[in-house]
Amino acid sequence: MAKSSRYVPPPSTGWRKLPIGAVIPWPGNSEEYKTGSWRTLRPVIDQERCIRCAICWMYCPDAAIIELKQEYTTKAGRKYDKTYVVNYDYCKGCGICANECPVKAIKMEPEVK
Amino acid sequence: MTNQYYRSIADLPREELFARGHRMCQGCAAALIMRWLTKAIGKDAIIVNATGCVEVTTTVYPYTAWKHPWIHVAFENAAAVASGVETAIKMLKKKGRIPKDKDIKIVVVAGDGGTYDIGLQALSGMLERYHDVMYVLYDNEAYMNTGIQRSGGTPLYAWTTTTPAGTVWRGERRPKKPITDIVAAHRIPYVATANPAYIVDMMNKFKKGLEIEGPTFIHVFSPCTPGWRIDTAKTIEVSRLAVLTAVWVNYEIENGEFRVTSPVPRRKHVRHYLKLQGRFRHMTEQEIEEFQKYIDKEVERINKLAGKEVIGPVVE
Numbered sequence: 001m002a003k004s005s006r007y008v009p010p011p012s013t014g015w016r017k018l019p020i021g022a023v024i025p026w027p028g029n030s031e032e033y034k035t036g037s038w039r040t041l042r043p044v045i046d047q048e049r050c051i052r053c054a055i056c057w058m059y060c061p062d063a064a065i066i067e068l069k070q071e072y073t074t075k076a077g078r079k080y081d082k083t084y085v086v087n088y089d090y091c092k093g094c095g096i097c098a099n100e101c102p103v104k105a106i107k108m109e110p111e112v113k
Numbered sequence: 114m115t116n117q118y119y120r121s122i123a124d125l126p127r128e129e130l131f132a133r134g135h136r137m138c139q140g141c142a143a144a145l146i147m148r149w150l151t152k153a154i155g156k157d158a159i160i161v162n163a164t165g166c167v168e169v170t171t172t173v174y175p176y177t178a179w180k181h182p183w184i185h186v187a188f189e190n191a192a193a194v195a196s197g198v199e200t201a202i203k204m205l206k207k208k209g210r211i212p213k214d215k216d217i218k219i220v221v222v223a224g225d226g227g228t229y230d231i232g233l234q235a236l237s238g239m240l241e242r243y244h245d246v247m248y249v250l251y252d253n254e255a256y257m258n259t260g261i262q263r264s265g266g267t268p269l270y271a272w273t274t275t276t277p278a279g280t281v282w283r284g285e286r287r288p289k290k291p292i293t294d295i296v297a298a299h300r301i302p303y304v305a306t307a308n309p310a311y312i313v314d315m316m317n318k319f320k321k322g323l324e325i326e327g328p329t330f331i332h333v334f335s336p337c338t339p340g341w342r343i344d345t346a347k348t349i350e351v352s353r354l355a356v357l358t359a360v361w362v363n364y365e366i367e368n369g370e371f372r373v374t375s376p377v378p379r380r381k382h383v384r385h386y387l388k389l390q391g392r393f394r395h396m397t398e399q400e401i402e403e404f405q406k407y408i409d410k411e412v413e414r415i416n417k418l419a420g421k422e423v424i425g426p427v428v429e
Contacts, residue, residue, distance in 0.1 A: 022174070028132035030176040035134055054122045058312050059349050061137065061144035063129050090133040094140030094338075095346030108346075 031090075035062065039093030041108040043086050047072060049105035052080050056097035056106060064091035118320040119313050126152045135178035136170040140345030142309045142335040142352065143167050143251045147222070149312060150249060151181065153319035158218040159184070159198055163191035163232060165224030166258045166337075167251065188231040192239035192248065195221045199244045218247065218323050225252045229265030229290050240299040240328045247322045247329045250292070253337040261340045265290040268360075269407060270400055271392045273340075278395035288407060296330045297366050303329040305365035305374075309336075310352035314363060314374050321367075334361050342391020351389050358386040359412050359424050373415065373423040382427050383408055 019025055045056075057065045070083040086097075098106040119125055130151035137144040143166055154160075160183045162168045168185050171178040186194045199219045205211045223232060228250045239246060255273045256262040263273040263285055270284040278284045297304045303325045307315035315333065322329035336343060336351045343351055355361035356375050360383060363375040383405050387393040396404070405427070412424045 024172070024175055024177045026177070028178065028180040030132045030134035030136075030171070030173075030178040033134040033136075033173075033176055035136070038139065058122055058125070059145065059309075061141050061148065061348075062135075063131070063133050063148055067127065087133070092139040094348070095344075096140055096349055099346040100349055 034089045035092050036089045039088075039091060040111055041093045041095060042088065042111055043091065043093070043095070043097050043106050044109050045084060045086060046105045046107065047083065048074050049103050050084060051103055051105070052082050052084065053102060054082075054084070055100050055102065057084060059096050059100050061094065061096070062090050062092055064088075065097060117317055119316050121313060125313070125316060128152070130154075130156070130180050132178040132180060134176070136173055137166065138338055138345070140338045140348045141166075142337070142348050143224075143253065144170075145309050145348075146249075146251050146315075146333050146335055147171070149309075149316055150220070150222070150319055151179075153316050154181075154218050154220055154247075154323060156181070157216060158182075158220055159202075161186060161191050161195040161198060161219065161221045163221070163223035163227035164188045164258075165227055166253065167222055167224070169258055188227045190235050191221050191223045191227060191232055192235040192246070195219050195246045195248075196239045196242060196244045199246055219245070220323075221246060221248045223248070223250055224256075224258070225250065225254060225266035226256045226258075226264045228252075229292055233295075236296070237299065240296065240301050240330075243301075243327055245326055245328070247319075247331065249319075249322075250330070250332045251335040252332060253335045253340060254289075255337075255340055257337045257340040266292070269404060270396055272342075272395060273392070283400065284392070284395065293330070293332050293366075296332075299328075300369070301330065302327045303365070303367050304332075305330070306332045306334070306361070306363055308334045308352050308356055308361055308363055308375070310349050310356065311363060311375055318365060318374075321365075325367075340392070342394070343389055347389055351386070354381070354386040354389065357381050358383045359408055359415075360386050362411075362415050362424065364415070364419075371418045373419050376423040378425040379428040380412075380425055381429055385429075 064087045068083045072080045072083045098108045131148045160181050162185050254266045261273045262275045267285045269288045272278045272284045276285040305318040307318045336348045338345045358381045364373045
């Protein structure tokens with residue numbers, strides 16, 4: 001599994017330069033295409049209220065919620081060893097995370113105010 | 114019987130094997146199912162994908178969201194191609210071109226159109242020939258990719274572009290085709306139904322389907338936001354309500370042994386499930402009651418199969 005599938009399609013490829021059979025030899029290269037531009041509402045995670053249950057991470061259809069091994073201490077003094085952040089490059093803004101969050105720590109905010 | 118691979122969210126695999134940037138709709142459950150399916154199957158697998166939403170949206174040239182070897186085939190022959198792939202691997206192992214102990218999984222991903230209607234004979238043939246393939250059906254209950262035409266999986270009273278809701282037609286006239294019963298009648302080792310609201314249960318079923326030798330079939334419920342006319346944020350809520358109202362029952366049949374994996378001791382009225390979806394908006398009170406009666410009958414049948422009351426009476 002090639003990890004670096006950095007492929008940017010040239011502006012004018014022409015059929016002569018295509019791989020034989022027009023196969024795509026770059027597995028997972030759709031990551032080059034940023035679906036974040038589809039979004040009208042952006043999810044914002046309130047790290048103070050988040051209880052690190054991973055439900056948003058589990059239900060995200062675009063894998064746009066990333067689990068970081070980053071420590072976080074809330075103002076109340078509670079320590080967590082994980083932090084959940086949104087990858088805005090790929091988040092399409094569907095709102096499943098905000099709808100499913102058991103403590104309502106995720107707010108959907110308009111992209112343009 | 115109840116060997117669990119995953120017990121909670123903490124056990125679930127963290128590595129993403131389904132690339133981001135695919136073009137599935139906002140809030141698409143099929144995208145979520147593919148994400149978890151690829152995590153369950155691991156790296157050594159070949160995916161055979163019938164035409165459908167998943168195929169069209171994941172491989173927009175020159176991009177692909179798949180990190181596995183992947184082959185796209187027509188609607189009708191996904192199961193037949195998977196049979197060929199499985200046999201080819203068996204032969205290559207026999208000839209020594211592939212190490213004999215290498216475990217390569219073959220997984221078919223097909224939609225309801227490619228399974229209920231068009232691909233049924235190929236699927237039946239594959240099950241009969243007993244190929245070691247896992248068949249995953251993501252059921253969004255119509256041909257969503259081409260613009261919401263009815264399929265064999267469309268439920269009673271659902272609006273689609275080919276079953277309009279007016280004074281004469283009241284949406285789909287026929288109930289859903291019992292595809293899992295058809296598949297289970299082939300007496301294959303493992304048949305299961307899964308729901309994206311119950312991910313841990315779904316992952317256990319995927320894992321079990323892969324581990325068991327012989328053909329296995331997983332039928333996954335997959336709400337479609339544009340086709341069902343639901344809010345993009347409500348995908349999981351609708352999936353969960355389908356189980357809580359017993360419109361959808363999560364069960365598995367392992368070597369003929371029937372087991373309900375998500376029992377609902379006190380079920381909700383189907384009204385709660387229907388009112389979230391625009392495709393059932395035209396339904397009158399009387400039609401909702403008729404739908405409820407149909408579900409009651411189904412529940413009775415499930416309880417009889419399970420041999421005890423796993424789905425309880427309507428309470429709210």
